[in-house]
Amino acid sequence: MSDQTTPRPAQEDAPGLPAQAGSGAGVATRPSLVKEGPDPGAAGPGGGLGRQLLRLFPLHQMHSLGLLVVLILLGVVGTATSGNFLTSNNIVNILTSAAVIGVITVGQTFVIIGGGIDLSVGAIVAVASVWCTTVATQSHGLAGMLFTAVVVGAAVGLLNGILIAYGKIVAFITTLAMMASARGVAERISDRQSQVVTVDSFNRIATDKFLGIPLLVYLMAAIVVLGWLLLNRTTFGRHTFAVGGNPEAARLAGIAVRRHTMLLYLLSGVCCGVAAVMLTARTTSGASNLGNLYELDSIAAVIIGGTLLAGGRGSLFGSILGVLVFTTITNIFVLNNLTTDIQEIAKGLIILAAVLLQRTRGARSPA
Amino acid sequence: MRGITKEFPGAKALDGVDLDVEPGEVHCLLGQNGAGKSTLIKVLAGAHQPDSGDLAWDGEPVVLPSPTAAMRHGISTIYQELDLVDGLSVADNIFLGHERARFGLTRRGETATAARDLLRSLGHPEIAPGTEVGSLSPAQQQIVSMARALSHDTRLIVMDEPSAVLTQDEVGNLFRVIGELTAAGVAVLYISHRMAEIRAIGTRVTVLKDGRTVAGGLPADTPTAQLVALMTGRESAYDFPQRVPGGEPPERDEVLRVEHLTQPGSFEDVSFTVRAGEIVGLVGLVGSGRSEILHAVYGATRPASGTVLVDGKALPPGRVTAAVRAGVGLAPEERKSQALFLQDSVVRNVSISSLGRFSRFGWLDRRRETAAAAERVAALDLRPADPQRAVRTLSGGNQQKAVLARWLLRGCRVLLLDEPTRGVDVGARSELYALVRELADSGVAVLFVSSEVPEVLGLADRALVLREGRIVHEAAAASLKESHVLDLVMEESAHE
Numbered sequence A: 001m002s003d004q005t006t007p008r009p010a011q012e013d014a015p016g017l018p019a020q021a022g023s024g025a026g027v028a029t030r031p032s033l034v035k036e037g038p039d040p041g042a043a044g045p046g047g048g049l050g051r052q053l054l055r056l057f058p059l060h061q062m063h064s065l066g067l068l069v070v071l072i073l074l075g076v077v078g079t080a081t082s083g084n085f086l087t088s089n090n091i092v093n094i095l096t097s098a099a100v101i102g103v104i105t106v107g108q109t110f111v112i113i114g115g116g117i118d119l120s121v122g123a124i125v126a127v128a129s130v131w132c133t134t135v136a137t138q139s140h141g142l143a144g145m146l147f148t149a150v151v152v153g154a155a156v157g158l159l160n161g162i163l164i165a166y167g168k169i170v171a172f173i174t175t176l177a178m179m180a181s182a183r184g185v186a187e188r189i190s191d192r193q194s195q196v197v198t199v200d201s202f203n204r205i206a207t208d209k210f211l212g213i214p215l216l217v218y219l220m221a222a223i224v225v226l227g228w229l230l231l232n233r234t235t236f237g238r239h240t241f242a243v244g245g246n247p248e249a250a251r252l253a254g255i256a257v258r259r260h261t262m263l264l265y266l267l268s269g270v271c272c273g274v275a276a277v278m279l280t281a282r283t284t285s286g287a288s289n290l291g292n293l294y295e296l297d298s299i300a301a302v303i304i305g306g307t308l309l310a311g312g313r314g315s316l317f318g319s320i321l322g323v324l325v326f327t328t329i330t331n332i333f334v335l336n337n338l339t340t341d342i343q344e345i346a347k348g349l350i351i352l353a354a355v356l357l358q359r360t361r362g363a364r365s366p367a
Numbered sequence B: 001m002r003g004i005t006k007e008f009p010g011a012k013a014l015d016g017v018d019l020d021v022e023p024g025e026v027h028c029l030l031g032q033n034g035a036g037k038s039t040l041i042k043v044l045a046g047a048h049q050p051d052s053g054d055l056a057w058d059g060e061p062v063v064l065p066s067p068t069a070a071m072r073h074g075i076s077t078i079y080q081e082l083d084l085v086d087g088l089s090v091a092d093n094i095f096l097g098h099e100r101a102r103f104g105l106t107r108r109g110e111t112a113t114a115a116r117d118l119l120r121s122l123g124h125p126e127i128a129p130g131t132e133v134g135s136l137s138p139a140q141q142q143i144v145s146m147a148r149a150l151s152h153d154t155r156l157i158v159m160d161e162p163s164a165v166l167t168q169d170e171v172g173n174l175f176r177v178i179g180e181l182t183a184a185g186v187a188v189l190y191i192s193h194r195m196a197e198i199r200a201i202g203t204r205v206t207v208l209k210d211g212r213t214v215a216g217g218l219p220a221d222t223p224t225a226q227l228v229a230l231m232t233g234r235e236s237a238y239d240f241p242q243r244v245p246g247g248e249p250p251e252r253d254e255v256l257r258v259e260h261l262t263q264p265g266s267f268e269d270v271s272f273t274v275r276a277g278e279i280v281g282l283v284g285l286v287g288s289g290r291s292e293i294l295h296a297v298y299g300a301t302r303p304a305s306g307t308v309l310v311d312g313k314a315l316p317p318g319r320v321t322a323a324v325r326a327g328v329g330l331a332p333e334e335r336k337s338q339a340l341f342l343q344d345s346v347v348r349n350v351s352i353s354s355l356g357r358f359s360r361f362g363w364l365d366r367r368r369e370t371a372a373a374a375e376r377v378a379a380l381d382l383r384p385a386d387p388q389r390a391v392r393t394l395s396g397g398n399q400q401k402a403v404l405a406r407w408l409l410r411g412c413r414v415l416l417l418d419e420p421t422r423g424v425d426v427g428a429r430s431e432l433y434a435l436v437r438e439l440a441d442s443g444v445a446v447l448f449v450s451s452e453v454p455e456v457l458g459l460a461d462r463a464l465v466l467r468e469g470r471i472v473h474e475a476a477a478a479s480l481k482e483s484h485v486l487d488l489v490m491e492e493s494a495h496e
Helices: A007-021 A024-036 A040-056 A059-081 A088-113 A121-132 A141-165 A171-190 A200-207 A215-233 A235-245 A247-252 A257-283 A294-304 A316-335 A340-364 B037-044 B067-072 B090-094 B108-121 B138-151 B168-183 B195-201 B224-231 B290-298 B320-325 B335-339 B346-351 B366-379 B396-410 B426-441 B453-459 B482-490
Strands: B002-008 B011-017 B026-030 B052-057 B060-062 B075-078 B156-160 B187-191 B204-209 B212-219 B254-263 B267-275 B279-283 B305-310 B328-331 B414-418 B445-450 B462-467 B470-476
Touching: A059 A316, A059 A340, A088 A121, A088 A215, A088 A235, A088 A257, A088 A294, A088 A316, A121 A141, A121 A171, A121 A257, A121 A294, A141 A171, A141 A200, A141 A257, A200 A215, A200 A257, A215 A235, A215 A257, A215 A316, A235 A247, A235 A257, A247 A257, A247 B335, A294 A316, A294 A340, A316 A340, B011 B037, B026 B195, B037 B075, B037 B156, B037 B187, B067 B075, B075 B138, B090 B108, B090 B138, B108 B138, B138 B156, B138 B168, B168 B187, B168 B195, B187 B195, B204 B224, B212 B224, B224 B482, B254 B290, B254 B445, B267 B290, B267 B445, B267 B470, B279 B290, B279 B426, B279 B453, B290 B305, B290 B320, B290 B328, B290 B414, B290 B445, B320 B328, B328 B396, B335 B396, B346 B366, B346 B396, B366 B396, B396 B426, B414 B426, B426 B445, B426 B453, B445 B453, B453 B482, B462 B482, B470 B482
Parallel strands: B011 B212, B026 B187, B026 B204, B075 B156, B156 B187, B279 B445, B279 B462, B328 B414, B414 B445
Antiparallel strands: B002 B011, B002 B052, B052 B060, B204 B212, B254 B267, B254 B305, B462 B470
């Protein structure tokens, strides 16, 4: 006992005393312990870069940084377990499979930051898909199909928005109802048959490449960039944060809260329409079961991306990282011929871990 | 209770309160808003811990570390805002927290019978124990609250303005119940502003002022004038800015005109005007309709009838966006829940109502936005002077400045302030007063609501006195006396 306790005060005193006396050694060891962290394995490569990035990003984007680290770790795991992971072919594969859900997640992020939720995204994709692939629509060619998909998505989203904002029905319930009935409409239109796309130029959306990267990936990237600009650089984005953060304060500050809420669901619907085009082109047919469970995937991506489910706070960048994390996990599992059950368990654990991380961050930030 | 003190950050809510309540009496507690009544009640209920002072119960010193402890001693509290669970039945509410249960299973039959007995003893056998509480009238809910208080072995019931939600008949019944309780030896601590009620049921009166007992245990028939005198004469700790030198404000254009604004149950036939550069104060008790009038003027609620005109043009009723466009701004009473985006920076909170000015086709020029907001923030001497700081880290006074900066940036013509100094510490108040005066001098028409009479008399040019939703008096603030205003505010309507 006494052997252990006596050296301890001496150790604690040591850096203090020389520091006061101006000794170089004492001053040098202190900061390095505090800032760099004692574990070179964990913080060594990321520590310096992390601090650099910290200066570049405001504190609330820390979460995205954490996700980036998770993504890099996944990359390490993928490379270690499969020789095929770090090939350009595989990276393109990951991005391509992230494209559809990525576009949907852009809309979902807006809705959730605005204090709502959209459970109907998968069903909207299905309706838009079967509507734009009916024989009648296909007869109008590529433009007619694109127009139909986007307008159908927008219309269903608008209906959601009107019911929620002006009908004052809770978003969860409205979109739950829409999830069921829109899927039903899709089944009715298609008679549960898949509708093969015969318009060649439409299918080329999924197959065409530019510089070796599929058009789908560019499309997603463009929508993510547009979404990011809309959220962070426009009055619309600012109002979205305000409406989600404190709807009463937003109303009393003179924001047209109901109209804005409606527009958020319209936006989500448009994203679903675009996603429907992408997904339909990939499968070269419209079907009523397309987009199944996409609502859960997109919500999960938004949540692990650091957006508060309660609204008012969030990051589109984080949401997209969330999508990439999920698609990368799937990819690693496929490459290693692992069954999907473990994959689902891993997804669940990641969601929980992300939320726990958010809580500790939330507890720390008010200080 | 002896020498109770309680300090909150920035304010001493209780500063040596003495209070004696004897079994079987109705002890009335009188004091202006902010005198410390609510804090005192919370100390008694075990919800707040006093910083010093002693509580004695039956002659024995006690500590009440929690509401449950207070209940165990037989102290029950009926708060102003009823704390019932709307979705539960009457019986479940009465026994909430001490359910009649065996092995975790509630004994529904026994609970219902016990509830029925309690309600019958309160003279309300018509309230069925199975009814959902949310479907009852406020008066009935209050009876349920009281039944809940009695379901414990209660020896002291604290009632915080119980008559505020009741009609005349219901007040009569409440008094009958109180009479029965006191006859059975239960003590009642009764808080009310209404002198007539104190006369009708009070045994003794204790008067609080500025967190101190100024008179304890007076007989209930002490003349009103004496009681009012005790409540007032508060030393004002604040400096009020000078009104326009020379006394009379220059005749300026009328900016805000309110005509016959009516909302049954809240306010009736309210008409007034505010000129540019003028500060008009609305005084009244809680429930006199003061905040409701502001909200109706702002379009946050839609009044049943009446018109609001800004610069001679009528505003569409119930449309905040239209009011803001016409140049009206509101600093609401509940800053945190009604005005601020707490997690956001000061800049974003200030600019939120003026984003259109810094954008083209919706595209924000953030540099201009930040510069303009920072300029207003600096002009108001908001501290710390870091416009990127999260607004939740600011003190109450500085948060209020952020709200004012929002409307300053917007360039509003009419500023509505609801309890502008609530939650603002003493030092910052004088600063806010000076700020409001400065705004008025720059031509803004200011209409503000306050429950603190000295604040209205010190800050306003003109005061409107409200009682039960009607303007009962209007005068130049400088010519009014605090005791006179209190008389007007508290007096029971003669025709009732």
